[in-house]
Amino acid sequence: MEQSLIILKKNGLSVTGGRKKILDLFLDAQGALAHSDIEKNTSVSFDRVTVYRTLQTFTDNGIIHQIPTTDNTILYALCKDKCEAGHHHDEHVHFICVDCDKTICMDEVTVPDVKLPKGFNPIQTAMIVKGICNDCRN
Amino acid sequence: MEQSLIILKKNGLSVTGGRKKILDLFLDAQGALAHSDIEKNTSVSFDRVTVYRTLQTFTDNGIIHQIPTTDNTILYALCKDKCEAGHHHDEHVHFICVDCDKTICMDEVTVPDVKLPKGFNPIQTAMIVKGICNDCRN
DNA sequence: AAAAAGATGCAACAATATTGCATTTTGTGT
């Protein structure tokens, strides 16, 4: 059975053309995708609204996770960890290449713990490294 | 002399009502501010465009720095470190309280180094911790 | 005080995001 089907079923989501297509995009993607990437890359285009709602649904169900940025976009990437609905466990570092602009999930690089001042209770930590990626250095 | 004046002069920026007012907002603020906060909090309101341009200017000159988020906004906060025009040195952790929604610069908590896979060259690292802040825990 | 450089506001426009509702599609039980 197709990977995208498996994921949708496992999460109790009904299988629709749009969801399959968008999920396949993520499964095939090199790096993270922004909303705009999805609108561009789907030759057969869905309504913008559907894309918004699909990304929301996937995020809620722990299928994709969000990556914070400083340019008024949100990046999304597949959760490869054991994320559940309502609680993500993506504690890996994200690398944004300033050259090719790709964003890569470094699944093998765990976000280090950090000691916070007394009284601050951490729930989730994100780490974003900007730099030159493997492909772009020469 | 007023703090805001000093900062503007030091950066060779001409002193205008708008810049002073916005800079004072940052100097008084508890945490980081989004564009929308500035529009709301300035009783005397400037044109939206001026706010955009002012934030851009401040960022370019190393007066404020950006904090990435996952909600299609950018947060801005005063640079307390020795940032220069064109090159920031804000290597501190940012804490976002999921309760009161404030974002705090933890100037004393340095972003830890992280070992990247071969071929990846880091330039700048951001760390955002979500959790419950000092004021909100009880 | 005058000139030059720079900042601002306005208007128009572009891009992005949200909501309600009618219609279509999907999953479920027969």
Place this chain on the structure above:
DNA sequence: ACACAAAATGCAATATTGTTGCATCTTTTT
């Protein structure tokens, strides 16, 4: 296979957010 209920989609309208050019006003420099 069929009918029904539940859910997803598209569309339209609206709201929010961001960008650009240009005329005017303000600040800085001479």
